[in-house]
Amino acid sequence: MLKLCSVSKKYAKSDTYAVNDVNIHVKGGEIYGFIGPNGAGKTTTIKMIIGVLSPTEGSIEINGTDIAKNGNKAKKNIGYVSDSHVMYDMLTGKEYVNFLADVYGVSAEDRQKRCEKLLEMFGMKDAFNSQISTYSHGMKQKINVIGALIHEPPVWILDEPMTGLDPQSAHALKTLMKEHRDKGNVVFFSTHVLEVAEKLCDRVGIISDGKLIKEGTLEEIAGSEKASSLEDLFLALTKKEK
Numbered sequence: 001m002l003k004l005c006s007v008s009k010k011y012a013k014s015d016t017y018a019v020n021d022v023n024i025h026v027k028g029g030e031i032y033g034f035i036g037p038n039g040a041g042k043t044t045t046i047k048m049i050i051g052v053l054s055p056t057e058g059s060i061e062i063n064g065t066d067i068a069k070n071g072n073k074a075k076k077n078i079g080y081v082s083d084s085h086v087m088y089d090m091l092t093g094k095e096y097v098n099f100l101a102d103v104y105g106v107s108a109e110d111r112q113k114r115c116e117k118l119l120e121m122f123g124m125k126d127a128f129n130s131q132i133s134t135y136s137h138g139m140k141q142k143i144n145v146i147g148a149l150i151h152e153p154p155v156w157i158l159d160e161p162m163t164g165l166d167p168q169s170a171h172a173l174k175t176l177m178k179e180h181r182d183k184g185n186v187v188f189f190s191t192h193v194l195e196v197a198e199k200l201c202d203r204v205g206i207i208s209d210g211k212l213i214k215e216g217t218l219e220e221i222a223g224s225e226k227a228s229s230l231e232d233l234f235l236a237l238t239k240k241e242k
């Protein structure tokens with residue numbers, strides 16, 4: 001499970017909160033979509049969840065472990081797909097994935113089995129032995145996903161994962177997210193593609209100006225507002241006065 005308790009973040013030299021008193025609880029077996037306008041605080045929240053940033057206030061639990069108190073134990077349970085592709089460019093895809101598998105202590109048998117399936121799903125078999133510096137944007141994204149799943153993390157965090165993926169790969173990723181959820185894990189991802197959120201998520205949270213302004217299943221959210229789609233609701237809730 002993933003639990004954020006009254007989490008806030010104020011960057012140094014900033015007067016305002018990038019994330020303001022956010023409470024989120026995602027249980028195993030759930031896909032949670034995190035949506036919000038540019039600059040709303042999604043990436044900041046995600047970086048706190050994975051332990052790259054420390055909250056100014058509040059706490060975060062990963063499978064019952066407070067990430068501020070026992071970072072290593074908490075991080076072992078996380079798989080992360082970043083929104084940027086700052087990677088180890090000089091490694092081949094295979095070296096990169098093996099490096100992560102070593103860090104997480106994945107057995108040779110498990111890594112081979114998982115790699116075979118993921119490489120096949122993403123059409124990355126031929127590129128696996130090439131240097132990452134030669135990969136396209138989408139190929140880097142796919143090797144990121146393979147690396148994030150190599151230890152079958154109980155909590156899988158993805159920041160705008162659909163960006164740059166071709167339709168086949170986006171479909172493969174959505175299949176993987178559902179499979180991961182169905183095994184009882186947490187899948188938490190941010191997206192601007194509301195149709196994807198609508199189809200894929202068990203629950204969504206809408207963040208605006210650092211505040212979680214709406215949360216629930218699509219039925220709950222639609223029931224509470226007069227909106228025929230997530231897009232209508234999103235636009236109504238996040239409308240800025242000009």
Ligand SMILES: Nc1ncnc2c1ncn2[C@@H]1O[C@H](COP(=O)(O)OP(=O)(O)OP(=O)(O)O)[C@@H](O)[C@H]1O
Nearest residue numbers: 011012014018036037038039040041042043044045
């Ligand atoms: N390193 C930083 N230093 C100072 N302010 C930052 C930093 N990173 C982000 N911010 C600010 O924090 C706020 C939230 O940014 P964040 O990147 O979390 O938004 P986001 O919801 O991920 O947006 P996007 O949809 O564009 O990816 C913004 O006002 C941004 O300017």
Ligand SMILES: [Mg+2]
Nearest residue numbers: 042043044083
């Ligand atoms: Mg972002």
